[in-house]
Amino acid sequence: MSLIRITAGDFSFAARFEETAAPKTVAAFRTMLPYRESLIHVRWSGEACWIPMGDYDLGLGAENATSYPAPGHVILYPGGISETEILIAYGPCCFASKAGQLAGNHFLTITEGLDDLATLGRLTLRQGAQPITFAVE
Template sequence: MGWGMKRIEVRVGDATARYTLLEDAPKTADAFWESLPIEGTITHARWAGSAVWVKTPNQPIAALDDIELPVTSIYPGTIVVRPNPRGVAELFLSYGVAESRGPVGRTYATPVAELDGDGAELLAAFGATWQGGSTEVSITRAEDES
């Protein structure tokens, strides 16, 4: 795709951090980029471990029905995309040890972005949803995006 370094910004309350769009899965990453901004509610994972997830009906990411670069491990500070047959895309944002999985075992997802720096405040905000409950998230293109 050759897009240089595209960056996005993720905000939860007052906590923000920047991520770099990955080029490893260009079709999915491009669909993710074209679907921004994404506004929604993050809820703590119940199977995946230290991660939150948000679903979005935004196009074109919601129309993807394949997993371009299947991974199970969701490393801290990574965003992955998982298609959902109900016409939405599920984004998982990890803040610790996490794995794409469900009731019957491992599932797969495509990584699309990676945190710049440590993003400690944002990751703490993700982790706080476990005890504190769901909250709003905003995922946008960074103003100086490239």
């Protein structure tokens, strides 16, 4: 099992790849590591933060896709109706865009630090973008 360290703002989380359920998404994301970006709060989806990726094409389709990620689930929307993005749920969430409900590929699950995830989400909502890094542990 491969572990990923996610560092966002002052917080650190361990996560595991969902290699069996989303092998193509995991493989595509691995090629991007270490991945550094800014995490912002969602507009339509509820209690989640996201990383907009614009028209970045990973060559993926739906794989282990969900519209209702649980807290600690990390999903990747490969683009189509809306832009490519990564979403991290920290509370109740229905993944959506201005075009309507979406489904993203659940490819990572946070396994350590979940108690801090909602704090990070609220901080991002109130104080704005936080730096985020995904790296192999």
